[in-house]
Amino acid sequence: MTGLAIGLISWPYGYYVLLRIVVCGSCGLLANSSAATGLKNWTWLLGGLAVLYNPIFVIHLDRDLWSAINFATIWVLAIHMFVFGRRTVRA
Numbered sequence: 001m002t003g004l005a006i007g008l009i010s011w012p013y014g015y016y017v018l019l020r021i022v023v024c025g026s027c028g029l030l031a032n033s034s035a036a037t038g039l040k041n042w043t044w045l046l047g048g049l050a051v052l053y054n055p056i057f058v059i060h061l062d063r064d065l066w067s068a069i070n071f072a073t074i075w076v077l078a079i080h081m082f083v084f085g086r087r088t089v090r091a
Contacts, residue, residue: 020055
């Protein structure tokens with residue numbers, strides 16, 4: 001989430017490529033975890049973010065729209081962390 005917040009200011013293009021890789025991977029893993037636990041809404045939301053941030057098939061949007069998307073993504077990840085971050089894994 002910190003990387004997304006830092007991304008709201010102007011950085012070289014390479015930073016945003018790295019940010020896409022990290023956010024895409026993180027959202028993809030969280031979507032997979034949500035699917036495994038049967039949380040369909042979270043699976044779709046996080047899977048959609050993974051597609052949006054994918055570094056291979058880049059979606060080109062203007063800076064203002066990406067800033068809004070980054071801000072919304074921070075909130076989605078913060079809510080996910082707050083709701084599901086306290087659960088412990090039991091074997």
